Amino acid sequence: MNIPVIGVGTTKFGELWSASPRTLIREAYEQALVESGLDPDAIGGIFVGNMLSGILGNQENMGAFVSESIDLTGKAAVKVEGACASGGLAVHQGVLSILSGQYQAVLVIGIEKMTDHKPEEVAAALMGAGNDEERAAGLTFPGLYSLMARVHMRQFGTTEEDMAAVSVKNHYHASLNQKAQFQKEISVKDVLESPCISDPLKLLDCSPISDGASAIILAREGLVKKSSHGAVSIIASSASSDSLGLCGRPQLTGLSATQTAGRNAYSQAQMRPVDIDIAEVHDCFSIAEIMALEDLGFFEKGKAASIVRNGDLTLGSSRHLVVNTSGGLKACGHPVGATGVKQVVEIVEQLRGTAGKRQTSNARRGLTHNVGGSGAVAAVHILQHE
Amino acid sequence: MNIPVIGVGTTKFGELWSASPRTLIREAYEQALVESGLDPDAIGGIFVGNMLSGILGNQENMGAFVSESIDLTGKAAVKVEGACASGGLAVHQGVLSILSGQYQAVLVIGIEKMTDHKPEEVAAALMGAGNDEERAAGLTFPGLYSLMARVHMRQFGTTEEDMAAVSVKNHYHASLNQKAQFQKEISVKDVLESPCISDPLKLLDCSPISDGASAIILAREGLVKKSSHGAVSIIASSASSDSLGLCGRPQLTGLSATQTAGRNAYSQAQMRPVDIDIAEVHDCFSIAEIMALEDLGFFEKGKAASIVRNGDLTLGSSRHLVVNTSGGLKACGHPVGATGVKQVVEIVEQLRGTAGKRQTSNARRGLTHNVGGSGAVAAVHILQHE
Numbered sequence: 001m002n003i004p005v006i007g008v009g010t011t012k013f014g015e016l017w018s019a020s021p022r023t024l025i026r027e028a029y030e031q032a033l034v035e036s037g038l039d040p041d042a043i044g045g046i047f048v049g050n051m052l053s054g055i056l057g058n059q060e061n062m063g064a065f066v067s068e069s070i071d072l073t074g075k076a077a078v079k080v081e082g083a084c085a086s087g088g089l090a091v092h093q094g095v096l097s098i099l100s101g102q103y104q105a106v107l108v109i110g111i112e113k114m115t116d117h118k119p120e121e122v123a124a125a126l127m128g129a130g131n132d133e134e135r136a137a138g139l140t141f142p143g144l145y146s147l148m149a150r151v152h153m154r155q156f157g158t159t160e161e162d163m164a165a166v167s168v169k170n171h172y173h174a175s176l177n178q179k180a181q182f183q184k185e186i187s188v189k190d191v192l193e194s195p196c197i198s199d200p201l202k203l204l205d206c207s208p209i210s211d212g213a214s215a216i217i218l219a220r221e222g223l224v225k226k227s228s229h230g231a232v233s234i235i236a237s238s239a240s241s242d243s244l245g246l247c248g249r250p251q252l253t254g255l256s257a258t259q260t261a262g263r264n265a266y267s268q269a270q271m272r273p274v275d276i277d278i279a280e281v282h283d284c285f286s287i288a289e290i291m292a293l294e295d296l297g298f299f300e301k302g303k304a305a306s307i308v309r310n311g312d313l314t315l316g317s318s319r320h321l322v323v324n325t326s327g328g329l330k331a332c333g334h335p336v337g338a339t340g341v342k343q344v345v346e347i348v349e350q351l352r353g354t355a356g357k358r359q360t361s362n363a364r365r366g367l368t369h370n371v372g373g374s375g376a377v378a379a380v381h382i383l384q385h386e
Numbered sequence: 387m388n389i390p391v392i393g394v395g396t397t398k399f400g401e402l403w404s405a406s407p408r409t410l411i412r413e414a415y416e417q418a419l420v421e422s423g424l425d426p427d428a429i430g431g432i433f434v435g436n437m438l439s440g441i442l443g444n445q446e447n448m449g450a451f452v453s454e455s456i457d458l459t460g461k462a463a464v465k466v467e468g469a470c471a472s473g474g475l476a477v478h479q480g481v482l483s484i485l486s487g488q489y490q491a492v493l494v495i496g497i498e499k500m501t502d503h504k505p506e507e508v509a510a511a512l513m514g515a516g517n518d519e520e521r522a523a524g525l526t527f528p529g530l531y532s533l534m535a536r537v538h539m540r541q542f543g544t545t546e547e548d549m550a551a552v553s554v555k556n557h558y559h560a561s562l563n564q565k566a567q568f569q570k571e572i573s574v575k576d577v578l579e580s581p582c583i584s585d586p587l588k589l590l591d592c593s594p595i596s597d598g599a600s601a602i603i604l605a606r607e608g609l610v611k612k613s614s615h616g617a618v619s620i621i622a623s624s625a626s627s628d629s630l631g632l633c634g635r636p637q638l639t640g641l642s643a644t645q646t647a648g649r650n651a652y653s654q655a656q657m658r659p660v661d662i663d664i665a666e667v668h669d670c671f672s673i674a675e676i677m678a679l680e681d682l683g684f685f686e687k688g689k690a691a692s693i694v695r696n697g698d699l700t701l702g703s704s705r706h707l708v709v710n711t712s713g714g715l716k717a718c719g720h721p722v723g724a725t726g727v728k729q730v731v732e733i734v735e736q737l738r739g740t741a742g743k744r745q746t747s748n749a750r751r752g753l754t755h756n757v758g759g760s761g762a763v764a765a766v767h768i769l770q771h772e
Contacts (some may be wrong), residue, residue, distance in 0.1 A: 001488075046627075054514055055444060060437055060467055061514070064468070064627045064630050067627045068634065072627075073627050077468070077625075078479070080466060081463055082449050092464075093479060096482050096486040097486075099485070101485060151654075223742050240461065241432075241459050241460060242460070243450070244456045256459075257460075377450050
């Protein structure tokens with residue numbers, strides 16, 4: 001497949017108390033629209049990645065909510081939901097819609113407004129993506145990922161310092177990203193000394209609660225002239241699922257939904273992991289990035305932690321692969337439904353060379369990886385600069 | 387397009403207090419699977435129509451919830467939401483996925499479990515599909531549709547008896563449908579004497595709160611042998627949107643989302659309304675069926691009411707068009723996310739001649755029409771028997 005991404009846009013991520021959901025939607029959309037050079041009427045469909053509007057805001061029908069917010073009533077509009085992978089799954093639906101031949105151009109937009117609510121309400125709402133037995137047992141997402149971290153540590157010798165190195169890298173990248181929630185560097189010591197959330201995960205191992213919106217416009221090949229930056233296209237789009245809870249899984253050192261979606265995406269793109277120059281992976285917790293790097297085949301199981309710790313995946317290192325240049329969920333922020341769309345925005349910016357201070361060099365092929373729940377769903381996309 | 391529907395299934399609709407969501411999902415899926423004759427592993431994607439699992443049950447990630455319920459973990463799985471049109475929009479996504487060439491066969495399943503909650507909670511949750519200003523003004527969906535009914539009555543002389551005739555017809559059809567929530571006939575007098583809900587709408591003008599699940603399996607052409615009943619295929623699939631609230635609309639005697647989706651569907655199928663033999667339309671309230679019949683072009687504005695009242699759209703009448711043979715939302719029931727999928731199930735049963743006591747004769751082309759909110763989104767499908 002070859003689906004050009006003809007425009008991208010994103011709001012700043014963070015605690016955006018003065019911005020309404022409609023404001024965020026319009027801002028991300030208008031950036032993407034201007035970039036695309038498209039007549040808005042050419043947009044036939046709207047795919048909205050969002051998880052919590054119903055539980056937190058008693059607002060469903062987000063498709064129509066978006067279409068009226070941006071004066072595109074009349075267009076097909078639908079909310080796509082898969083917990084924290086809602087954005088990535090919305091991108092997948094957008095890709096399918098273009099491939100179907102029924103749509104010439106579509107908007108995929110992710111939006112979440114979380115910080116207007118009390119943190120305990122947000123934490124309870126997020127557990128809406130969980131398994132009933134594990135919720136009843138009192139597990140939260142930090143709890144579920146800390147269980148996986150413990151197994152990974154025991155089996156492969158992964159250390160708390162290794163995990164901390166993920167957060168350090170991603171905060172460094174975010175310090176170069178004006179759209180990021182936390183634009184400041186931290187040290188391994190900062191992470192290790194931050195308050196324990198769910199042992200062994202500490203505050204600075206965890207992604208934050210965030211507001212934000214991100215948008216991309218996809219089009220059939222040839223619909224618009226190529227921009228001066230050249231075209232970046234989605235060349236693979238894959239999704240997979242697994243049990244909602246950890247209790248149903250034979251392995252806890254990785255996510256089979258990621259493994260399956262990744263394998264299928266490489267197959268579609270006729271590539272191997274080594275062909276990828278840049279990736280945005282789902283680092284909801286530091287251990288999650290380590291598992292993702294292994295599940296996506298960049299490194300063997302048990303081998304990713306030391307690579308991160310060596311700084312090999314950091315901007316400017318001599319290794320060819322850089323990971324989470326946006327700052328990732330950890331430091332760019334994690335407005336749930338927006339995350340999977342923002343990952344595509346970041347890869348497009350990087351591949352076409354418009355990523356500003358955080359620009360990596362010579363990247364031609366990028367990958368995005370978005371996870372819902374504790375691995376119940378995953379979406380993987382591969383993008384290429386012509 | 388030509389997307390064969392190779393299997394259909396539905397649970398009984400009603401107050402199913404002894405059945406869990408997982409039980410309902412399995413029952414609908416297994417019926418569809420057995421009919422399809424497909425190896426479950428051939429199903430690549432799962433599209434779940436559901437609105438209220440988050441607000442009422444704090445359960446999101448319904449894609450994975452379904453995939454694990456039916457032992458299809460590993461498959462792409464996603465929830466599609468557009469209020470009461472969630473089911474129809476899920477069918478649309480299923481169609482796009484097959485057309486994309488990325489999926490050989492997909493399951494579309496609608497599920498809603500509403501009666502375990504207090505009616506006032508359900509009513510508040512349903513208003514999640516509404517517009518903020520109208521919610522703040524105290525409007526509920528019966529209130530919104532009663533406003534539209536008043537305008538329709540004033541402009542076209544539509545009467546309370548005309549609206550009652552919709553419920554009478556649909557209850558008669560449901561009396562022949564073992565899966566329906568209300569399998570009993572009612573009279574115009576029963577409707578007129580039932581308690582006022584929101585003047586001029588009375589209890590028997592309104593669809594109920596229901597539990598239920600419905601499933602269809604779609605496949606690319608040629609994937610399976612045709613059944614002995616011959617093949618029924620989706621030949622048009624269209625969706626549209628409008629403002630969330632009535633206050634943003636220039637007309638109140640019809641739904642522009644329905645008009646647009648209908649026009650596009652006829653254009654795809656290269657058909658006119660007169661070519662349709664049978665339709666399932668969104669009769670959340672009796673006035674909604676009258677508006678739908680006009681918006682879909684079956685009759686001119688202001689002309690549908692007398693046709694319904696004459697009994698012309700009832701099973702067994704001499705007119706060629708029959709409407710809501712399942713009993714519609716009014717009498718078959720309205721488990722929100724399931725409704726749009728059940729409509730396709732009903733049309734498939736009718737076109738292939740397996741609708742039992744409610745079988746219509748000589749129907750070759752059918753239409754489904756599913757609305758979300760007070761017309762903020764709509765999905766229309768056209769099906770044809772070869």
